[in-house]
Amino acid sequence: ARADTPPVATAQEEQQPGDWPSYGRTPSEQRYSPLSQIDRRTVGQLKLAWYLDLDSNRGQEGTPLVVNGVMYATTNWSRVKALDAATGRVLWEYDPRTPGDIALRGCCDTVNRGAAYWEGKIYVGTFDGRLIALDARNGRPVWSVNTIPADATLGDIRSYTVDGAPRIAHGVIVIGNGGAEFGARGFVSGFDARTGALKWRFYTVPAPGNRPDHAASDATLSRIAWPTWQPDGGWTRSGGGGTVWDSIVYDPVTDLLYIGVGNGSPWNYRFRSNGVGDNLFLGSIVALRPQTGEYVWHFQETPKDQWDFTASQHIMTLDLPIDGQVRHVIVHAPKNGFFYVLDARSGEFLSGTPYVFQNWADGLDPVTGRPRIRPEAMWSLTDRPWVGIPGALGAHNWQPMAYSPRTGLVYIPAQQIPALYKTPDRVRLHPVGLNLGAEMAAGSAPDDPAARAQAAKALQGWLLAWDPVAQKARFRVDHRGPWNGGLLATGGDLVFQGLANGEFHAYDATNGQDLFRFNAQSGVIAPPVTYMAGGRQFVAVEVGWGGIYPLLVGGMARTGGWTVNHSRILAFALDGDATLPPSGQKGFLPVAPPVDYDAQQAGAGYVHYQNFCIACHGDNAESGGVLPDLRWSGAIRTPEGFRNVVLHGALTAYGMGSFASVLDDGQAEQIRQFLIKRANDTYAHEMHIRDNPAGVPEGIDKD
Numbered sequence: 001a002r003a004d005t006p007p008v009a010t011a012q013e014e015q016q017p018g019d020w021p022s023y024g025r026t027p028s029e030q031r032y033s034p035l036s037q038i039d040r041r042t043v044g045q046l047k048l049a050w051y052l053d054l055d056s057n058r059g060q061e062g063t064p065l066v067v068n069g070v071m072y073a074t075t076n077w078s079r080v081k082a083l084d085a086a087t088g089r090v091l092w093e094y095d096p097r098t099p100g101d102i103a104l105r106g107c108c109d110t111v112n113r114g115a116a117y118w119e120g121k122i123y124v125g126t127f128d129g130r131l132i133a134l135d136a137r138n139g140r141p142v143w144s145v146n147t148i149p150a151d152a153t154l155g156d157i158r159s160y161t162v163d164g165a166p167r168i169a170h171g172v173i174v175i176g177n178g179g180a181e182f183g184a185r186g187f188v189s190g191f192d193a194r195t196g197a198l199k200w201r202f203y204t205v206p207a208p209g210n211r212p213d214h215a216a217s218d219a220t221l222s223r224i225a226w227p228t229w230q231p232d233g234g235w236t237r238s239g240g241g242g243t244v245w246d247s248i249v250y251d252p253v254t255d256l257l258y259i260g261v262g263n264g265s266p267w268n269y270r271f272r273s274n275g276v277g278d279n280l281f282l283g284s285i286v287a288l289r290p291q292t293g294e295y296v297w298h299f300q301e302t303p304k305d306q307w308d309f310t311a312s313q314h315i316m317t318l319d320l321p322i323d324g325q326v327r328h329v330i331v332h333a334p335k336n337g338f339f340y341v342l343d344a345r346s347g348e349f350l351s352g353t354p355y356v357f358q359n360w361a362d363g364l365d366p367v368t369g370r371p372r373i374r375p376e377a378m379w380s381l382t383d384r385p386w387v388g389i390p391g392a393l394g395a396h397n398w399q400p401m402a403y404s405p406r407t408g409l410v411y412i413p414a415q416q417i418p419a420l421y422k423t424p425d426r427v428r429l430h431p432v433g434l435n436l437g438a439e440m441a442a443g444s445a446p447d448d449p450a451a452r453a454q455a456a457k458a459l460q461g462w463l464l465a466w467d468p469v470a471q472k473a474r475f476r477v478d479h480r481g482p483w484n485g486g487l488l489a490t491g492g493d494l495v496f497q498g499l500a501n502g503e504f505h506a507y508d509a510t511n512g513q514d515l516f517r518f519n520a521q522s523g524v525i526a527p528p529v530t531y532m533a534g535g536r537q538f539v540a541v542e543v544g545w546g547g548i549y550p551l552l553v554g555g556m557a558r559t560g561g562w563t564v565n566h567s568r569i570l571a572f573a574l575d576g577d578a579t580l581p582p583s584g585q586k587g588f589l590p591v592a593p594p595v596d597y598d599a600q601q602a603g604a605g606y607v608h609y610q611n612f613c614i615a616c617h618g619d620n621a622e623s624g625g626v627l628p629d630l631r632w633s634g635a636i637r638t639p640e641g642f643r644n645v646v647l648h649g650a651l652t653a654y655g656m657g658s659f660a661s662v663l664d665d666g667q668a669e670q671i672r673q674f675l676i677k678r679a680n681d682t683y684a685h686e687m688h689i690r691d692n693p694a695g696v697p698e699g700i701d702k703d
């Protein structure tokens with residue numbers, strides 16, 4: 001490795017320190033801006049400068065780009081807006097008209113994390129799998145391609161969605177996709193940025209029978225990956241997983257593209273690969289050549305995945321002094337709870353240390369970095385239920401980290417969300433709905449307030465300042481609960497973060513002291529950006545509670561307090577003078593339910609609900625504040641109304657497509673009976689907790 005690696009920002013970006021021209025600001029994806037008008041001394045005067053109400057009330061995960069005073073923001077349903085970055089005035093809007101029924105094919109909300117900018121064009125992936133190039137001046141489409149090949153169908157499953165930001169390298173625009181919770185075979189594709197023509201495709205797991213795809217991955221899969229899968233495992237019918245749904249990084253220093261590869265499909269390792277083999281490239285970082293998609297190296301963080309331990313999390317490059325030598329490294333804090341430092345050129349493992357409490361591995365092999373997996377963590381082989389920490393939502397999810405070269409610290413939005421993993425009696429693959437090979441009706445959050453409060457204590461979130469050289473924590477800032485926003489570090493020695501409880505904060509980057517707080521009125525999960533416009537420094541962030549945590553975890557995800565979705569873009573500056581309209585909402589208001597239900601039918605309905613409805617409407621029919629709380633829905637009041645929505649797709653335009661391929665009339669009615677039962681069981685309590693003077697749902701309050 002060369003000791004004198006050049007700075008990672010391209011010449012163009014160094015000339016424009018006031019811009020935010022790519023997803024992680026520079027190709028190093030450090031999410032550091034040198035701007036310092038707003039610093040530790042002045043941040044107390046920070047005020048809202050402008051805001052824009054968005055046209056969807058679901059999760060907002062986007063990183064807005066800012067180029068020459070114009071902001072390009074992507075929002076839920078893959079919509080794009082260009083704004084005057086100084087005023088928030090809308091210059092143009094583009095709606096790709098993503099069909100509503102695609103929502104059923106994604107695990108985690110119809111989010112979008114951002115666009116790419118290159119040579120006057122804005123590139124965005126759409127939830128239904130298109131990649132679209134827009135003219136940055138007016139938002140008119142220049143070209144559009146379907147990134148999902150026609151033959152990417154497994155049995156009758158076709159569950160590919162795109163929500164990550166594309167990246168650009170050598171005029172090639174690179175995009176992956178998600179879908180491993182349903183049944184998918186992961187791949188990334190490189191398209192000519194000028195024409196949209198496909199240049200290469202790299203699959204992350206082999207094809208059944210070791211069949212070639214005529215893709216860039218053929219030789220590598222056959223040589224390295226195929227021997228790590230059992231030829232007749234269930235993966236041959238569910239795709240194996242390995243979706244590249246978030247992090248893709250082009251590193252100009254090494255001229256390599258790094259992709260973060262996701263979890264196994266289904267999760268159940270015994271079903272997937274008969275409990276045999278490491279299953280490459282699941283849970284790995286893979287380095288490719290950007291022009292050809294050719295394989296260069298890989299490092300597998302999580303062999304034998306059965307925990308949804310993706311390596312899709314934010315990949316960042318740094319130049320770090322290691323053993324007296326400056327080395328160009330990748331730092332990575334994936335779901336599995338270990339902080340990895342790898343040589344960026346070779347993928348060599350340099351170090352790895354748990355950055356959170358974890359119970360699945362007895363550390364890593366110091367030479368190879370391979371985890372020593374505890375036997376009891378291998379739930380799909382032991383047939384014993386196992387409570388894993390981290391759980392499937394990870395010790396860190398897609399919310400980006402940030403690094404400050406001034407403090408030498410990596411800031412991580414860390415969290416603890418334990419998960420129960422249990423083998424079902426039988427694994428069945430469904431054309432619609434989750435296909436995890438895990439028991440979904442294994443138990444739900446308790447209703448009893450004391451037990452609930454106890455369970456809530458395990459749900460934690462904090463800002464972690466991590467020293468990547470010493471591999472240890474320097475300080476932490478504890479939040480009310482998990483699922484807080486991504487991070488931004490600045491030359492003003494500040495770290496900005498929005499929180500699940502609807503607050504937006506600036507912390508002292510050297511010690512975590514809380515220097516600024518703003519009530520954003522809705523949970524913030526997106527990462528902030530900063531830029532100059534008209535001589536003023538702005539800090540902007542998309543606001544909008546959503547993503548997997550509230551959708552799946554449901555009522556228990558109200559750890560931050562009452563969660564509502566007011567989707568907006570907020571921009572702050574030192575002399576701002578805007579104010580938000582008042583809001584005092586307390587989630588979805590309970591509506592007195594019908595009193596009669598059939599307890600036996602409701603019992604069967606629970607099982608169907610947990611299999612087909614939980615992913616969006618929340619565990620045990622309690623909403624986490626984003627998608628409708630079905631206990632209070634008008635649709636449960638008549639069998640006909642419920643069937644119209646669930647089986648006939650009456651609300652498809654809103655993302656609630658038909659489940660007729662997996663549920664019949666009788667099963668839909670059982671789900672309705674279950675929802676009425678849950679409404680009756682919880683109505684009085686939900687009314688009562690809205691009078692709670694602490695202003696948070698009772699039983700969730702940890703103070």
Ligand SMILES: O=C(O)c1cc(C(=O)O)c2c(n1)C(=O)C(=O)c1cc(C(=O)O)[nH]c1-2
Binds near residue numbers: 109
């Ligand atoms: O395996 C996959 O294909 C896949 C895709 C996605 C996605 O596309 O958003 C997520 C995940 N997995 C996942 O495991 C996860 O925790 C997750 C959280 C989110 C989110 O946006 O909140 N997406 C995803």
Ligand SMILES: [Ca+2]
Binds near residue numbers: 181263308310
């Ligand atoms: Ca996943």
